[in-house]
Amino acid sequence: MAKGLVFLSLAILVILPTLQLASGAENEAGQYVQRKVEIWNLFFKMMTIAFTVGAVVSGTLIWLVWRFRESNPKAKPTKYEEKGEW
Amino acid sequence: MVVSGHSNWPEWIYVGVVIALLAYVGAEAWNVERIVEHAPAEAEVIKVIGQQWFWTFERADGTKEVGELHVKKGHPYKFEITAKDVNHAFNIHDYVILQDAIVGRTNAAWFAPDKAGEYTIQCREYCGLLHYNMRATLYVEE
């Protein structure tokens, strides 16, 4: 389960930016290079990556908080607690 | 040294993914900067001078404008930006033009406006009392 989640996260991290790369087509706006168009495009690409990674990281964080809180019915003492070595 | 005897492979994969993403961002940024940096040879030069707390625009033929700048749509312009007293920063946010105006130096930026209208020119580097109000207007005409 845990490993599956790791793989899923990695898949999302690798595949989405690649798709983005493929679809980052050219935009023609007149005869000169449009500085604002190029730079804002870069911004939107970076935000796609940032929000994807952000969703994975904050999703993981929220899941961790929900799953491993001590009030969760499934919570059990860690093995370190049992051995008293932490 | 692994404290609790677990393996570290997820961490190395994670670091690899992070480095790959950073490399992608870096390469993309490098490419965009390369594309937008060089001004076309036919660009008309406008000298931009910042001083506390207004902008002066000077063309090659000697005509000057203070606090406003008139340009033609679809025509390339190259700004040569400098300052007289303290540092300022010349900014037309709508065209993503931003260069510091530094005393004793000339910085360049170029653009070819693609849409007629009025745009705000502002100072983006703190320059004292009226920094917040150091603005000019860019008129892009057909």
Next chain:
Amino acid sequence: MVLELQKPRPIWAIMFSTHHTDIGLLYLIMSITFFFLGGALALGIRAELFLPGSQVISDSMTFNRMFTVHGTTLIFLFLLPFASAVGNYFVPIMIRYKDMAYPKLNAVAFWMIPPAGALIWLGFADFTWYATPPYSSIRAPGPAADMWIFGLKILGVSSVLGAINFIVTILKCKHPDLPLSKVPLLAWSFLTSSLIVLVAIPSFAAALVMLLTDRLGVTGFFDPARGGDPIAYQHLFWFTFHPEVYVLVIPAIGMMYEIIPRFSRKPIFSHSSGVFAFVLLSAVSFSSWAHHMYATGMSFTEKTVFMVGTLAAAPASAMHVFNFLATMWGGRLKFTTPMMWSVGGIALFFSAGAGGVANSAMPFDFITHDSYWVVGHFHLFVMGTIAFGSIAYFYYMFPYVTGRMYNEAMGKVHFIMSFVGTVMVFFTQHVLGLYGMPRRVFDYIPLPEYVVMNQIASVGAMIIGASMALWLFNMIYSASKGKEANMDDPWGLGGKYYWPHQAKNPHH
């Protein structure tokens, strides 16, 4: 150990003490005092920007002075001394030594800060915390500017003395049975950040003297009219203050490394990767200073080099985030106040880092540079990460310092309000920057977007302000009338860690 409020001593016995916990206590009280002073200025700034035009502040010069002193105070008189407070308390205990290596030097380093703070506050300079010439050398009104320069000079010396003390204490005074690889991560964070201070501070120290002589009219190092170069100052400044960002953030990460495993009831996932990331971060912190200067007319090559240097800092920070998440994974998390602040701090640390990576992309910097994006971005670090980690640690050390428990419910409300407020202020400021609002402005164009976003930010700031008032009340009330803490296990976690009250560090 000090239980100052339970076993009162006369105030001078603490003030003239050279014992590490007494100096830690002095640092703690002073830094939090300046936190409230600097925070009050922030509320003034946000109140002024609630609407375009002049609101609560009558003229722009007062406003400029306020944001200058706000920044200077919170960086140099809150964040740095707060880290020193924690370091003084815990580093000698963690490396099992009776005190800091040089107790008198330690006291000297502390007592340099109040006069420096007084110079900064009584002068109330206006040239921003960045004090860039030629404005700062030829136009900024004195004596405020000169007082600021002297204040910063003193603070720089104090930082260097403190750094020497931490390095010697950790490397030379640690218990012979304790190998460096087993030194706790909090102590490691002080070792690495102190090394950065030693390498970074001298260039700004030199720049300050040059700035002062420029102001006196004796020299023209940074004045183009006399053959100087204002860009040289910016290089000297950022060579110190980009690494300084890591000097601030590394101890805060170290504090979270103490709290997260404790409240997850697990050891840290990987001690060695934490150490590795600290050392890596302190090395790459010197490779990125000029990313603050993309717009000064740097060449394409220079920009590329500093972009790569900046991106290089991200993997180390990402390793810390991984380490935190992996430590929480499979734990049994107890969400008391310190844990909540730490977890909130991790989330905001990620947001700050992601914005930082985007910002290092050189063309994008021409949208964000000197706009509110930058303000939002670095506040996510200094407030969202460093202050959150520091406040987490404050709650964590509260029972050890006072012998009493803080009020848990108030602590949680403090966190929730501050977290919501931080998101409202600083995420909104990123968007404001994208809309092109410059930073350091007293007034703005009354665009509806600007007005709405400034109002969201101002309301968020007031929420943070209210939560901090609650914190102040909680601190004062709980320190004097709070429940007595169970000193062996204040949060009922079980296990054993660094319980400062068990350390046998007698006063000398």
